[in-house]
Amino acid sequence: MPFKRYPILYLFACAAMGILIQNHGLGTTKVLFIACVLLLLLLAFAWRKHAGLALIGCLLVSLSGALRFNQINNDFIELPQCEHADQRWQAKVDDTLTYKIDSKTRRILQKTNLLLEAQYCNHRWIPRHIRASATLWGKAPVYRGDIIEVRLELEDIGPSLTPNQENPLARARRQKIQKRARIRSPHALLQRGQGFLHTLDKFRLQTHQHIYTSFDFAHAGLISALVLGDRGGLSALHKDRWAQAGMAHLLAISGLHIGLMTLMIFxxxxxxxSLCKGYGERFSLRKSAALSTIPCIVLFCLWTGASIPTLRATLMMTAILLSTIIGRPKSAINACGLAGLCLIFWQPLNLFTPGFILSFGTVLGLLFLGAKFKTRLPLILNIVFLGLLSSTIAALVILPLSLKFFYFFNLLSPLINLVAIPLATWLITPMALVFAPMSFFSPKLADHLAQLLVYPLNGLDALATWGAQSPTWHLVMKEPTWSEVWVYYAVLALLVTYKRKQSHRRLYWALFLTLGLISHRVYTQFENENMLTVYQPYVGQGDAALIVLPNNETVLIDAGGSFEAGGWDPGQSVLAPLLRSLGQKHINLAVVTHPHPDHLNGFLYLSENFHIHEFWWNGMASDLPILQKILQNVEHKGGITKTLPHIREQKRAGVHIEMLHPKSTHEHRYFPQMHLNDNSIVLRIKYKNNSIFFSGDIEKNAETHLLEKIKPTDILKAAHHGSRSSSTPAFLEALSPQLVFISVGKNNRFGLPNTDVLERFEKYGVAIRRTDQHGMLTLKTDGHRWKVDSLNGETIILNPK
Amino acid sequence: MLEHLSQALFPNHCAGCESPIANNGRFGFCDSCYELLSPNNGPRCGICDAPGLPQTCKRCLDTPPAFERLWAPYLFGGPLQQAIHRIKFAKEEFWLHGLAELLCANEHIQAIKEHCTHIVPVPLGKQRLKTRGFNQSAVLARKIAQIWQKKPHYILERTRETAPQSGLSQEERESNMADAFKADAQNPVENILLIDDVVTTGATLKSAAQSLKKAGIQRVYALTLAHSDPHITK
Known part of the structure; x- marks a missing residue:
């Protein structure tokens, strides 16, 4: 890879390096960095002229990348406070809108970023300058540049509470958002915006409406993702299914779409x-077509909301077309480098997003590796071969990143994509793109087209479902470290550059590195031998604890869940990634303490996508549809379901799992006179000298009932999320825990945990950890002492009493 | 500055060997490829520039061409052949600019500049133009015209599609090209310079010159980049 041939790619790498260095927190090091740069500059001058110039260029670029990163990072300002603050604000719509239609009310929700310009404060308007994300639900459609008045409440954007999800702070910083706005009223339009973007948004909304009238709900979401780049209409489950099949990239306007669009327009x-007589003799057809194509794809990019992959592809295509126009050799690799350089200078934090890394990794991999293979096959065979080759290359490049970011990889995805990509890009997208303008001119014709479009869409969806439901092909592995990822790429590079005629040194190196990688993997598998680990993730308002036993078996006590149907599902978005990141496809024991939605609902996704070997519940509310579905799923996959009379104390890998409650004389062993909460399954888990107590949602009644049976324990999960009705002084005294943790949702509507209860804990000198403040807790023990880590808190070591 | 920027953004490479070159190198070639170019300055035909003996060649004696004189300052082969192949088959037209400059820089060509008043490219068939995206003779003609500060004139036209000349014998080439052109000269001018990329037997140029003569043009000269006469020993 000579510098002269791909200079921009090198500059891109330099800028990325500068940003990465700067990201590792520089105070004094910054000075050192600049000093090094100056030193190298001097050296460069002393060196050969051209190489020196190139070096200077690289260093300058990496320095400016670092400075740009600093500039973005220092963008945050503290907001001035105001007494007698009113909730009334004037705001300007400041970003692309994502539309979502509420499936029940059919109301269009408009998600965007607002620039808050003034607040009604002390009976007058006070100017402000805050950017906040908001979801507007008033009837009047808004477009970019509009000024609205709305009641809203500002919320801080907190740090990440679960490690397996995107950090909201990083995301906010990337979008330059300082606050989250909770909209409290329908908005009133003060002033319509003007200009090009405003008109563009207007057309977008109209197209969106046309799509939703011509298609049914599920298909409309897919089509608006493909045509408008708006994924608001897709449900989390739908997206998850496509992601599991390895087809998630088709749901966004990606490079593929832009590439196809460019080719079509060109x-x-x-x-x-060429139809114009004599034109081709006087002017170049290629140059003219290229010149005319550029504005079209730029327009399309703006229209779809200019997401990162779209911008990358648009910049790349523009660069390639531009090289045709100004008369230079076409080089896709350089164009890719140029796009990357522009994107990271525009927003350095892009460098850390999975989307950016994946899209650049794949494109560069395809360009470099794809160029290695040249065939002389007949046309049809050649197309098939190229398709297979590129999907294999893409899979090879994506594999470690996919494991790193999404914790699993579908081994069938190259095959699925071989069918899905042509179907989506050659059939569905062009048809959908024809549909969009047609719906303005002839709705009837557009309706017919929509009816036709439904068939390939169904086909694609069926493919995704099939891909997602063949879990044997899902590669789930313990999350690889970055160094492992780099070693993987080094091996790949060595194998690709190996030539049969050369010495075998590259091959030996590749072999050596592969062995190193495998042994490191195996070593990390056994790292936690003899350790009991309890993960207490943040699942919103709800309860969930994952216990990993010393022999790597998993026990899941509750799985969280939302109170509303179709709400945020912690089973899908927290527990599944957590389990996968630990390399688990099985749940050896699942316990629902009691069938309340905030403990139970998360199991639905898990029972569909994981093997649950044993499932315990307290036998109550057995007519609950969701519970029945879960039981059915578990049994269908060969698991056992047990209710109270059949639950015995278990010993797994040296860990005692003891059920303390409920144990009545009633036939079903629960207490019919008590409330569902008080019939929660209470578990005590003991490993050598250490123990932990899971109290479910029990309240005063059950606690009193339990008093005689309980022994002191090290750690207690606060009963009923720290509610006032639980954690009685007698109960606490009997247990005398050293640490209590509370699983509770941020700003929950029940006002949990109760302040009296918190004070009581403090009175007894118990350390407190809360998932809504400290984020996910990791409690580890070797059987002698506990080490309690939390995502946003200090580590606590509990020594035996 | 602009040149440096475009070099960084869209680095150039040699038309012959694809090794990277700074800016335009030497007429689009790297130094070593430029050295390998073989000029057609040995003994050659006084009319059609075919290399061989220092006298009018047999072909020109048997069937005197319609043009007065043809210049082909380089021999087809080596880097030049690579470049022309790349232009025609990889559809990269920009190297023609370098080649046009190369042509104009040739000292023998300077004389032509005064000789001719109009520059006319040999047109391409409609279908061929569509697949290639540009007419290499027209691009050359435009660039030469720009350097000489003249205007290209598109007075020739193809009357029909012709099969590719390569792989045909001389007779086949001539019958392939017979009456393939039509000239549209409203006000007959004196001297015309026909531009094409490569000349082999001269069949194309002869036919084009003939049609120009029919349209009443008095003298037709021809200029090509290279001569690729297969009968070098003749």
Missing amino acids: FIFYQCF
Whole structure:
């Protein structure tokens, strides 16, 4: 890879390096960095002229990348406070809108970023300058540049509470958002915006409406993702299914779409120009077509909301077309480098997003590796071969990143994509793109087209479902470290550059590195031998604890869940990634303490996507549809379901799992006179000298009932999320825990945990950890002492009493 | 500055060997490829520039061409052949600019500049133009015209599609090209310079010159980049 051939790619790498260095927190090091740069500059001058110039260029670029990163990072300002603050604000719509239609009310929700310009404070408007994300639900459609008045409440954007999800702070910083706005009223339009973007948004909304009238709900979401780049209409489950099949990239306007669009537009212009008599003799058809194509794809990019992959692809295509126009050799690799350089200078934090890394990794991998293979096959065979080759290359490049970011990889995805990509890009997208303008001119014709479009869409969806439901092909592995990822790429690079005629040194190196990688993997598998680990993730308002036994078996006590149907599902978005990141496809024991939605609902996704070997519940509310579905799923996959009379104390890998409650004389062993909460399954888990107590949602009644049976324990999960009705002084005294943790949702509507209860804990000198403040807790023990880590708190070591 | 920027953004490479070159190198070639170019300055035909003996060649004696004189300052082969292949088959037209400059820089060509008043490219068939996206002769003609500060004139036209000349014998080439052109000269001018990329037997140029003569043009000269006469020993 000579510098002269791909200079921009090198500059891109330099800028990325500068940002990465700067990201590792520089105070004094910054000075050192600049000093090094100056030193190297001097050296460069002393060196050969051209190489020196190149070096200077690289260093300058990496320095400016670092400075740009600093500039973005220091963008945050403290907001001035105001007495007698009113909730009334004036705001300007400041970003692309994502539309979502509420499936029940059919109301269009408009998600965007607002620039808050003034607040009604002390009976007058006070100017402000805050950017906040908001979801507007008033009837009047808004477009970019509009000024609205709305009641809203500002919320701080907190740090990440679960490690397996995107950090909200990083995301906010990337979008330059300082606050989250909770909209409290329908908005009133004060002033319509003007200009090009405003008109564009207007057309977007109209297209969106046309799509939702011509298609049914599920298909409309897919089509608006493909045509408008708006994924608001897709449910989390739908997206998850496509992601599991390895087809998630088709749901966004990606490089593929832009590439296809460019080719199509170029072809159309080319044909038009070639029809003009004498035009081709006087002017170049290629140059003219290229010149006309650029504005079209830029327009399309803006229209779809200019997401990162879209911008990358648009910049790349523009660069390639531009090289045709100004008369330079076409180089896709350089164009890719140029796009990357522009994107990270525009927003350095892009460098850390999975989307950016994946899209650049794949494109560069395809360009470099794809160029290695040249065939002389007949046309059809050649197309098939190229398709297979590129999907294999893409899979090879994506594999470690996919494991790193999403914790699993579908081994069938190259095959699925071989069918899905042509179907989506050659059939569905062009048809959908024809549909969009047609719906304005002839709704009837557009409706017919929509009816036709439903078939390939169903096909694609069926493919995704099939891909997602063949779990044997899902590669789930313990999350690889970055160094492992780099070693993987080094091996790949060595194998690709190996030539049979050369010495075998590269091959030996590749072999050596592969062995190193495998042994490191195996070593980390056994790292936690003899350790009991309890993960207490943040699942919103609800309860969930994952216990990993010394022999790597998993026990899940509750799985969280939302109170509303279709709400945020912690089973899907927290527990599944957590389990996968630990390399688990099985749950050896699952316990629902009691079938309340905030303990039970998360199991639905898990029972569909994981093997649950044993499932315990207290036998109550057995007519609950969701519970029945879960039981059915577990049994269908060969698991056992047990209710109270059949639950015995278990010993797994040296860990005692003891059920303390409920144990009545009633036939079903629960207490019919008590409330569902008080019939929660209470578990005590003991490993050598250490123990932990899971109290479910029990309240005063059950606690009193339990008093005689309980022994002191090290750690207690606060009963009923720290509610006032639980954690009685007698109960606490009997247990005398050293640490209590509370699983509770941020700003929950029940006002949990109760302040009296918190004070009581403090009175007894118990350390407190809360998932809504400290984020996910990791409690580890070797059987002698506990080490309690939390995502946003200090580590506590509990020594035996 | 702009040149440096475009070099960084879209680095150039040699038309012959694809090794990277700074800016335009030497007429689009790297130094070593430029050295390998073989000029057609040995003994050659006084009319069609075919290399061989220092006298009018047999072909020109048997069937005197319609043009007065043809210049082909380089021999087809080596880097030049690579470049022309790349232009025609990889559809990269920009190297023609370098080649046009190369042509104009040739000292033998300077004389032509005064000789001719109009520059006319040999046109391409409609279908061929559509697949290639540009007419290499027209691009050359435009660039040469720009350097000489003249205007290119598109007075020739193809009357029909012709099969590719390569792989045909001389007779086949001539019958392939017979009456393939039509000239549209409203106000007959004196001297015309026909531009094409490569000349082999001269069949194309002869036919084009003939049609120009029919349209009443008095003298037709021809200029090509290279001569690729297969009968070098003749």
